[in-house]
Each structure stands twice: as C-alpha cells, then as structure tokens.
Amino acid sequence: xxxxxxxxxxxxxxxxxxxxxxxxxxxxxxxxxxxxxxxxxxxxxxxxxxxxxxxxxxxxxxxxxxxxxxxxxxxxxxxxxxxxxxxxxxxxxxxxxxxxxxxxxxxxxxxxxxxxxxxxxxxxxxxxxxxxxxxxxxxxxxxxxxxxxxxxxxxxxxxxxxxxxxxxxxxxxxxxxxxxxxxxxxxxxxxxxxxxxxxxxxxxxxxxxxxxxxxxxxxxxxxxxxxxxxxxxxxxxxxxxxxxxxxxxxxxxxxxxxxxxxxxxxxxxxxxxxxxxxxxxxxxxxxxxxxxxxxxxxxxxxxx
Numbered sequence: 001x002x003x004x005x006x007x008x009x010x011x012x013x014x015x016x017x018x019x020x021x022x023x024x025x026x027x028x029x030x031x032x033x034x035x036x037x038x039x040x041x042x043x044x045x046x047x048x049x050x051x052x053x054x055x056x057x058x059x060x061x062x063x064x065x066x067x068x069x070x071x072x073x074x075x076x077x078x079x080x081x082x083x084x085x086x087x088x089x090x091x092x093x094x095x096x097x098x099x100x101x102x103x104x105x106x107x108x109x110x111x112x113x114x115x116x117x118x119x120x121x122x123x124x125x126x127x128x129x130x131x132x133x134x135x136x137x138x139x140x141x142x143x144x145x146x147x148x149x150x151x152x153x154x155x156x157x158x159x160x161x162x163x164x165x166x167x168x169x170x171x172x173x174x175x176x177x178x179x180x181x182x183x184x185x186x187x188x189x190x191x192x193x194x195x196x197x198x199x200x201x202x203x204x205x206x207x208x209x210x211x212x213x214x215x216x217x218x219x220x221x222x223x224x225x226x227x228x229x230x231x232x233x234x235x236x237x238x239x240x241x242x243x244x245x246x247x248x249x250x251x252x253x254x255x256x257x258x259x260x261x262x263x264x265x266x267x268x269x270x271x272x273x274x275x276x277x278x279x280x281x282x283x284x285x286x287x288x289x290x291x292x293x294x295x296x297x298x299x300x301x302x303x304x
Contacts, residue, residue, distance in 0.1 A: 004047030011043050012036035014054075019061065021052025025172035025220045026161070027112070029104060030058035033096070034065050041097040041196060045175040045209055048217040060107045064100050066093065082107055095199055098207050101177060105158050108172075109259040115170065116162040116271045117259040122155035122169050123147050125300050128227030129169040131160055131279070133257040136204070139234030139286075142182035145210050146289055147296070149190040154216035155224070164264070164271045167278065168223035173216040175209040183208045185289070228299060229254070229281040238287035242295060250281035 003022065006014070014020040015038060019030035022042075030052070031042070052058065060082060067077040067090045076093035079086055080103035087106055091099050109117045120133035121144035130152070134140040144157045155161075155171025163170060178186055183198050183206060194211040231245075231253050245253070254272060255261060261268040280299070286292040 001051050002047060003043060003049050003051055006043065006051065008039050008043065011039035015039055015042075018054050019058075021054060021056060021058060022046055023050050023052050024104075024174055025155075026115075026170055027060065027108065027172065028052050028056065028058045029107075030061045031100070032061075032063040032065075033100075034063075037093075037096055038064060038100060041209070044194065044196070045211050047211065048214050060104070060111075062100070062103060062107065064096050064103070091202075095202055095207075097196075097209070098177075098199055098202055101175065101209065104174070108159055108161075112161070113260055113263060114164075116164060116261065116264060116268055118160035118162070118254060119158070119257040119259065120160045121157045122160050122171060122224075123152040124155060124169075124171075124224045125152050127224065128300065129155070129224040130296070130300070131169070131226060131229045131254075132232055133160065133229065133254055134232050135257065138232050139182070140232055141177055141179070142185065142234070143232055143289065143292065145176045145178060145182075145186050145193075146189065146293060148176070148210075148213055148216065149186075149193055150293065150297075153219060153224075154212050155220075162226075162271055162275060163223065164267055166223070167271065167274050168225050170223050171216075171220050173212045173220040175211060178208045178210055180205045186210065189289075226275055226279050228296075229279045230296060230299075231281075231283040232292065233283065233285045234287065235285055236287050238285055240288065240291040240295060241285040243283040243285075245281040245283060247276045247281075250279065251276045253281070253283075 015033040019032045077090035078096045123130045141157045148154045157176040161170040198206040198208040200206045
C-alpha cells in the first residue's frame with residue numbers, strides 16, 4: 001500500500017503509535033511523531049512510496065518530537081532523534097518536516113557505510129547516471145528538480161550512493177529540497193509539480209519540498225551505471241561556461257564532496273578511481289537554467 005492511500009487519521013495514528021514505516025530505496029525508515037503534525041506533509045510528499053509492514057525491519061527508527069519545558073508553550077521547538085540520540089539542536093516547531101528530511105540524510109551519510117556516499121544529486125536518462133556533486137548554494141537542487149520535471153529519473157537530490165561491489169548508483173527518490181529564489185522559479189516553470197508552502201527563516205533561508213515524480217519512485221530500486229559528472233556552479237547573470245575536466249580533476253572534485261571516503265580506506269580509493277574511469281566530467285558555470293539544461297541534455301544525447 002502506498003503512503004498516499006492512508007487517510008490523515010491513519011497517518012497520525014501510525015506516527016503517534018508504532019511508527020510509519022517508509023521504504024526509500026535501500027533504506028527502511030520507521031518514523032514517529034508524537035504530535036502527528038507530520039502526517040500531512042508525509043502524505044503529500046511520500047504519497048507514492050510503499051508503506052513498510054509495522055512488524056518489518058527498519059534500518060533507522062527516527063522521531064521528531066516537541067522539546068519540553070516552558071519553551072514548549074511560548075515558542076514550540078522540535079527535536080530529531082535516532083534511537084534516542086539527538087544529533088542536532090532544537091529548531092522552531094514549524095520546521096519539523098525540514099528537520100525530518102535533514103535528519104534522514106544524516107542517518108544515511110553518518111551510518112550507511114556499505115556505500116561510498118557523496119554530497120550531490122543523481123538522475124538517470126537512457127540507462128546512464130548523471131552525478132551533480134556540489135556544496136550547498138551551487139544550484140544543485142534547482143537544476144536537479146528542473147531535470148526531473150523534464151523526464152529525467154530522480155535518484156536523489158542530496159546523496160550519491162555508490163555500490164562498492166558494482167560501482168553502480170543507488171537511489172532513494174525522496175522529496176527535493178528547494179531554497180529561496182528557486183522555490184518561485186520552479187513553481188513558475190512547472191506549475192503542475194507539487195511543491196509545499198515555504199518555511200521561512202531556517203538555517204538555509206526559505207525551504208520548500210517538491211514531490212518526486214511517480215516514475216522515479218516506482219523505479220527506485222533500479223541502480224544505474226554512472227556516465228556523466230557535472231559540477232554545477234550557479235552565478236546570477238553569468239553566461240554558460242563549460243570546462244572539460246581531466247580524470248584527476250574529476251577525482252578531486254568528487255573527493256571534496258565525499259562524506260565517508262576516508263573511513264572506507266583503500267576500498268574508498270578503489271571505488272572512486274573506478275568511478276572516474278567510467279564517466280565524462282565537466283564543470284559548468286551558469287546564470288540561465290535553460291542554457292545549462294540544454295548543455296546537459298546534448299551531452300546525454302552524445303552531442304556535447
């Protein structure tokens with residue numbers, strides 16, 4: 001049963017009780033929320049994801065709850081915990097869903113060392129994987145969302161999961177996090193897409209989330225071989241500048257965005273080196289979204 005088939009009362013009951021089990025690619029999450037406030041955003045954004053059995057295995061048992069004390073009455077705050085561990089400071093209560101998403105990302109890059117994990121977006125077209133490794137503020141998620149809305153299959157907008165055994169990319173197809181000006185930009189470009197109302201004054205500014213395409217969720221368990229690496233850098237008003245990268249430059253760029261490369265030791269080096277041998281890499285500096293999309297799609301078609 002997909003999450004979207006559960007009514008709001010059913011979602012609240014699961015969140016307040018045993019937990020809502022959600023399978024996102026290779027990971028199963030059990031999500032609890034004692035107040036039940038996350039029922040609507042989870043129902044909207046995870047509508048196509050399968051509900052995991054209540055008695056099934058979960059990789060991560062997470063909870064978003066209100067903090068205690070007088071502040072709970074005056075300025076409600078929320079906490080994220082994994083099996084009782086609280087890795088982040090409290091946030092205002094209205095940021096509860098964003099905190100859940102950030103916490104789920106943390107669970108993966110801090111614990112899922114069966115993969116080499118990079119910070120970046122991943123999409124697929126025609127059987128080939130596109131990696132968009134980039135630090136925050138590079139326009140990565142905006143570009144990722146725009147490509148998904150043009151028919152690319154979303155694997156992830158935040159975490160690149162590389163299988164050390166095969167070198168293939170695994171996906172989660174979770175909601176895309178949009179920030180600040182990109183929210184209105186994507187609304188105007190793709191009015192048919194579901195985007196939540198923005199939450200303002202977070203650590204990242206205004207934040208909203210875009211629902212992943214149904215096709216991306218339905219194919220989430222299909223890994224894809226890597227084929228292209230593009231390092232995006234958005235600069236307002238800039239013309240499109242494309243720089244072809246040598247293998248060593250691609251390696252360095254990927255390393256700058258790696259979470260657990262050092263932890264994996266020799267295996268991390270082997271996986272990264274194999275990845276570099278399999279891809280064509282470039283850096284793009286751009287101020288116009290259509291221009292960079294045209295370049296990426298020409299590259300994917302073998303024209304660039």
